[in-house]
Amino acid sequence: MKRSAPMRVAARHFRRLAIALGLVAMTAHAQDAPLTAAQAKQLFNANGCNACHAVDETRIGPPYRAVALRYANPSPATLEWLAIKIVSGGAGSWGAVPMVSNPRLAPRDAKAAARWILSLESVGPDSERTE
Amino acid sequence: MARATRLAKSLAVAAASASLLLGSSPAHAAALSGRVVSVADGTGVAGALVTLDLPAGAPGPAAITVFSDASGEFRFPDSPDALGRDATLTAAKLGYRHVVLGGSAQHAGASLVTALYLAPVADIASEAPASAWLSRAPAGDAKNITLASCSSCHQLASPRMRAYAAQIEAVRAGPGADAAALEQWRRIVRHEAWRTIVKYMRSLHYSVFPLESATNLDAVDWATAQNADYNFFSERQGEIVARYLADHFPRETASLSHEAYATGAPLAAGPRTVIREFAFPPRALVRELVPAPGSPFLWGADVKRNLIVRLDPRSGELREFPVEYAGSSGPHTIAPDDSGALWVTMVDNDQFGRFDPKTERWRLWTLRPSGLANDASLGGAAIVHDMSIDSRGHVARDRAGNIWLTMVGTNQLGTLQPETGDVAFYDTHRIEQLSPINHLIYSAVLSADRAQVWFSQVNGWVGCLDVRSKRVTQLVPFAEGEGPRRMARDDEGHLWVALFGAGRVAKIDMATARVVAKFDLPDRSAAPYAVTWDERRRAVWVANANSDAIYRLDAKTGEIAVIPLPRRMAYLRQLAIDRDGRLIGSYGNYPEGSGPSLGVVIELGDEGTPR
Numbered sequence: 010m011k012r013s014a015p016m017r018v019a020a021r022h023f024r025r026l027a028i029a030l031g032l033v034a035m036t037a038h039a040q041d042a043p044l045t046a047a048q049a050k051q052l053f054n055a056n057g058c059n060a061c062h063a064v065d066e067t068r069i070g071p072p073y074r075a076v077a078l079r080y081a082n083p084s085p086a087t088l089e090w091l092a093i094k095i096v097s098g099g100a101g102s103w104g105a106v107p108m109v110s111n112p113r114l115a116p117r118d119a120k121a122a123a124r125w126i127l128s129l130e131s132v133g134p135d136s137e138r139t140e
Numbered sequence: 141m142a143r144a145t146r147l148a149k150s151l152a153v154a155a156a157s158a159s160l161l162l163g164s165s166p167a168h169a170a171a172l173s174g175r176v177v178s179v180a181d182g183t184g185v186a187g188a189l190v191t192l193d194l195p196a197g198a199p200g201p202a203a204i205t206v207f208s209d210a211s212g213e214f215r216f217p218d219s220p221d222a223l224g225r226d227a228t229l230t231a232a233k234l235g236y237r238h239v240v241l242g243g244s245a246q247h248a249g250a251s252l253v254t255a256l257y258l259a260p261v262a263d264i265a266s267e268a269p270a271s272a273w274l275s276r277a278p279a280g281d282a283k284n285i286t287l288a289s290c291s292s293c294h295q296l297a298s299p300r301m302r303a304y305a306a307q308i309e310a311v312r313a314g315p316g317a318d319a320a321a322l323e324q325w326r327r328i329v330r331h332e333a334w335r336t337i338v339k340y341m342r343s344l345h346y347s348v349f350p351l352e353s354a355t356n357l358d359a360v361d362w363a364t365a366q367n368a369d370y371n372f373f374s375e376r377q378g379e380i381v382a383r384y385l386a387d388h389f390p391r392e393t394a395s396l397s398h399e400a401y402a403t404g405a406p407l408a409a410g411p412r413t414v415i416r417e418f419a420f421p422p423r424a425l426v427r428e429l430v431p432a433p434g435s436p437f438l439w440g441a442d443v444k445r446n447l448i449v450r451l452d453p454r455s456g457e458l459r460e461f462p463v464e465y466a467g468s469s470g471p472h473t474i475a476p477d478d479s480g481a482l483w484v485t486m487v488d489n490d491q492f493g494r495f496d497p498k499t500e501r502w503r504l505w506t507l508r509p510s511g512l513a514n515d516a517s518l519g520g521a522a523i524v525h526d527m528s529i530d531s532r533g534h535v536a537r538d539r540a541g542n543i544w545l546t547m548v549g550t551n552q553l554g555t556l557q558p559e560t561g562d563v564a565f566y567d568t569h570r571i572e573q574l575s576p577i578n579h580l581i582y583s584a585v586l587s588a589d590r591a592q593v594w595f596s597q598v599n600g601w602v603g604c605l606d607v608r609s610k611r612v613t614q615l616v617p618f619a620e621g622e623g624p625r626r627m628a629r630d631d632e633g634h635l636w637v638a639l640f641g642a643g644r645v646a647k648i649d650m651a652t653a654r655v656v657a658k659f660d661l662p663d664r665s666a667a668p669y670a671v672t673w674d675e676r677r678r679a680v681w682v683a684n685a686n687s688d689a690i691y692r693l694d695a696k697t698g699e700i701a702v703i704p705l706p707r708r709m710a711y712l713r714q715l716a717i718d719r720d721g722r723l724i725g726s727y728g729n730y731p732e733g734s735g736p737s738l739g740v741v742i743e744l745g746d747e748g749t750p751r
Contacts (some may be wrong), residue, residue, distance in 0.1 A: 050358065051351065057731070058220050059357050060344035060365075068362055069339055098303065100311045105331045107307035109340065110300060 037085040052122055056114050064129065071103050075130040091123040092116060146507065147475035173215040173303040174254040176208045176231045181240060184212020185258050187254055187407050188233040192216060195226050200456045201416040202738060204287050205706040207412040217414055231256035232706065233453045234267055235398045265396040270295035271665035272401035272687035273302065274280040277388040279664065284621025286384045288598060288641030289373040290684045291667040292580075293345055294734060295711055302393035308333045309391055331386040338378045342371050346518065348425075348731045350444060353468035353488050353517030365575035369575035370519040371601070376573070404662030406681045408692040408701035412745025418456050420449065420726075420737040429726040430533070431741045432719035435497055438724055438739060439482050441471035444732055448484060448495060450476060451739055464502040473526050477535040483527055485545065490522040492545060492556060505558070509550045509565040518577070523548035528586040528593055531629045531673050533716055536586040544584050544593045551576035553584065553595060553605060566610045568595055569603045576580060583626045583670075585635060587650060594635055594650070602637055602646075604653060618646075626670030626714065628680065630695060638668040644695055645671060645682060657697055663687045672715045672723075677748035683712045683725060690715065690723070690742075703742065709735035 052061045061069040079102075080087055088112065094102075096119045098110035113118070176188040189456070191205040208214040208231075231238045236258035264272070274297060277283060297305075308330050343365040346357035368375040375418055420426050425444035429451070438451040446469045447462040449706045463469040463486065470488035477483060482495040486644055490508040495501075513520035528544035530536040537543055542555040552565045568581060580598035587594070590609065592613070594604050602624050604614035618624050623640035630636065635648040643664030647657040660666060666687035671680050683692040688710045690703040705712070711728030718724055723742040729735045 054347050054356065054358055055732075057344045057347045060340050060347050062363070066239055066362060068343070069336060100307060102153050105311050105329045106336045107304065107311060110303045110307070112300065112303070114491070 043128060044121050049122070049125045052118060056118075058113055060112075061108070067076070070108060073126045074129045079126050080127055083127050088120065088123055088127065091127070092119040093121040095122055148514050171216065171218075172229075172252045172254070173213070174256060176233075176256045176258060178236070179241070179257045179259045184208065184210075185231075185236065186210045187235060187409075188212070188214075188231050188236070188256075188258060189704060189706050190214045190256065191227045191230050191232065191681050192379065193230065198421070198456075200532050201741075202419040202456070203417045203706065205415040205417075206411045207407065207411055207413050214411065216625055217412075221333075223343040229256065231258055231265065233258060234258060234264060234401075234403060234704070237261045238268070239425075241402050244628045260398075262295065262385045262398055263395040264401065265394065268396055269663075269686065269688035270298050271506065271663050271684075272396060273297040273390055274665040275401045275663075277384075277390075277665075281619060281621045282380050282384045283388075283665075284619070284641035285373075285377050286381045286621075286641075287643070287665060287667050287686070288621050288623035289377055289381050290341070291640065292372050292598070293341070293730060295686050295709060296665070297389065297393075297733070298665070298709070300734075301389070304333070304337065305389050305391070306393050306729065310450075314438050326387070331382060333380070334389070335382040338382050338386075341368060342366055342368065342378070344731070345371075348444070349470065349488065350446065350468050353556070355468075355470075355471065355488060355518050355521060359518045364515075364517055366479055367519065368578070370517075370577055372577065372580050374574055374578045376741055377599075401663075403689060403702050403704060404700040405691070405700050407703070408690070408744075410745060412749075413703070413741045414745065416453070416701075416741045416743070417706070417736075418451055418453065418739040418741070420458070420656055420729075420739060421500060422737050423732060424449070424737050425729055425732045426726050426737070427472075427728045427730060427740065428474050428714045430474055430476055430482075430716040431724055432480045432482060432497065433478060433534075433719075434480040437497070438741070439474055439476070439497075439728055440739060441474040441484055442471055443470045443487065446470065446488075450481065450497075453741055460726060461495065461500060461502075463491070463493060465489065465504055465506070467556075469493075472524075475527060475529055475533060475535050483535045483543070484526045486523070487523050487548075488521070489500045489516070490524060491723070492527075503558075505556055505561060505563065506546060507547065507554050507556065507565075509547055509552055509554065518549075521549050522554075523577075524554070525581070526583050526626075528584040529628075530586060530644055531588070531631050531675065533628070533672060536590065538586060538590045538593065540607070542607070544586065544607075546581045546595060548581055550713060551579040551597070552580050553581075553593060564610075567612075568605065569597065569601055569612055569615055571597075571600050574599060582624075585627050585629045588629070588631070588633070592650070594627060594629075596637060598623050598625050598640060600624075602627070602635070602648065616648055616653055616655060625668070628671045628673040630673045631675060632679075632695075634695075636671045636673065637683060638671045640667055640669060640685075643668065647681065657698065659693055659700065661691055662700060662702060663689070666691070669712065670714045672717060674717055674721075674748065675722055676717075677746070681715050681717075681723060682716045685711050685713065685728070688712075690725075705740070707736045707738070710740075711735050712740075 098108045100107035175294045177183040188208040193203045239257045326458045349356045426440035426442045429440040440449045447460045450459040468488040469486040471484045472487045473485045484493045493504045525546040525548045545554045547554045579600045583596045584733045585594045602616040607614045622642040625640040627637045637646040643661045645659045667685035668682045669685045670683045680693040688705045692701045716724045726739045729737045
């Protein structure tokens with residue numbers, strides 16, 4: 010059965026919409042995928058995070074693992090809050106000296122960075138190092 | 141009252157849409173002209189920048205800027221094909237804000253005519269260059285040291301610095317009830333915060349190298365990263381910088397009075413001046429762009445991506461040529477020779493290269509002085525920096541055929557005989573309490589008789605080395621922080637020196653090694669990075685890191701004029717002049733992503749432009 014012109018247009022729009030929604034879903038999935046260690050290294054280097062922080066080493070700011078310890082078992086709200094803090098900077102959590110803002114960092118990347126940091130396991134007698 | 145309300149509504153609309161969208165006008169062949177008008181009194185605004193931003197991906201420049209004349213009239217000389225698409229037209233002048241009052245461009249015969257409106261503003265925070273924020277900070281050695289140290293890598297005061305200052309002022313948790321105690325506590329926090337930033341900067345500059353580089357922060361241990369001897373400012377200078385910023389960095393960073401800053405000089409641009417900007421990839425870090433004899437292209441060095449880039453200014457087309465080196469190379473400085481070959485110094489792995497545009501092949505040499513640590517990090521790197529140039533900025537060889545190079549890692553001058561591959565290294569001037577890298581030996585200029593090579597040290601002096609005896613024969617002292625950076629030689633025996641920290645230009649008589657004049661730039665916080673001799677116009681062009689402007693210094697009269705650039709964060713390092721008298725440069729975008737990633741070509745349309 011042949012479709013009318015309006016129906017063909019509608020079908021074309023529907024196909025486009027479906028493709029677009031599929032792309033959005035795929036992108037959303039990619040955004041939620043945890044960073045690998047290599048991706049995290051690239052991200053932290055490209056944005057100069059490693060000029061202040063390291064996984065275990067105390068540089069200028071707290072080591073990432075210390076951050077993970079403080080915010081163990083984070084709620085989604087905590088994750089969002091940390092991501093905002095990475096972009097906007099702030100002070101008070103680790104002393105009075107503020108952390109610089111990172112306005113060029115996309116919120117998606119900031120959230121991925123926060124998630125990666127909080128995924129670090131603590132190091133102690135009962136745990137093994139992840140690196 | 142009703143008129144005032146309508147105007148206010150118009151201004152509110154303008155805040156949301158600061159430029160005029162040309163829309164889908166079918167004016168492919170039309171010339172574009174119009175008038176910039178002040179909404180305050182309806183008169184034309186002279187000297188405004190009118191910028192046509194073209195759609196991304198369109199052939200040709202990414203943007204074209206012209207200047208309005210004394211009556212506010214402007215005219216674009218050519219009509220790009222993209223004009224009929226989603227191009228936007230914006231007017232700008234310091235002290236004004238572009239407002240959109242409705243309406244659109246009108247056809248008048250073959251022309252497209254439009255009016256652009258500017259409203260005077262009291263707050264110039266969003267339009268002023270970074271340097272404006274230091275206009276009221278006290279002058280002196282400490283300010284010069286701060287400018288020379290910080291602006292080597294980024295604009296001062298950049299938006300991120302201002303955001304950080306705001307964070308410091310927002311810190312809570314100190315004594316709350318006693319105002320005097322709170323202020324005392326804040327003084328401590330300010331100082332500690334800026335000391336922290338100095339530490340951050342020492343390590344941050346390692347992270348701008350590619351990950352595969354041995355000088356990347358990921359490959360450098362933390363103690364090395366924080367070692368001031370391997371940095372461009374000493375431990376003591378770092379403390380001076382922190383103290384100065386704590387005491388004098390503006391506390392109020394949300395607004396800036398229009399009375400605080402002015403460009404301070406007459407325009408060096410006129411209604412026939414055209415600025416064309418060309419897009420580089422956002423991740424590119426092309427800091428220098430030069431023409432080459434016999435080539436229609438412009439050539440840039442990309443320090444981040446280990447390549448040079450070729451820009452066709454006719455089409456905007458880019459081609460990239462990776463350095464043929466197995467590892468990170470970090471192309472830093474690029475200069476042509478008389479034959480049209482490109483010579484490139486590299487900060488990574490002690491490399492110096494020659495690229496032949498005809499064969500598209502590289503030849504590389506390794507320049508590694510003895511005495512360097514066996515460590516590829518900055519503490520053990522030669523850091524091949526600048527090569528000897530003549531008055532046109534072309535690579536120049538001494539009488540023995542040697543190219544002279546500044547070696548930051550050892551504070552030496554090196555020589556390369558390209559035909560034999562022979563290299564040698566010679567000591568320069570040394571200042572107590574500075575490590576070799578702290579001196580930041582920078583520029584090299586060969587004298588007209590090719591018997592002397594002049595060098596500058598950003599944290600030191602200017603000197604002259606005799607190419608036969610290989611000894612330093614002349615020294616020109618400068619105060620700490622004045623920051624002699626890039627130099628140029630004119631054809632009358634003078635050496636012109638950009639004083640990066642002091643915001644001045646020095647003129648040295650090369651025969652006597654005496655400073656015969658120092659010229660104050662209109663903006664002393666401009667951080668003049670380089671000077672370029674313009675033989676045709678008998679002028680020195682000054683490229684500035686901080687002020688989003690270029691200065692023209694008349695060699696005979698000492699008069700200075702300014703060309704404001706159409707971009708903020710236009711960290712300009714170097715200018716070259718092509719055979720048609722155009723100025724060629726590139727915005728630094730350093731660190732990568734902090735500014736516009738654009739090459740810039742300026743057609744002055746003055747008496748020095750061939751008709």
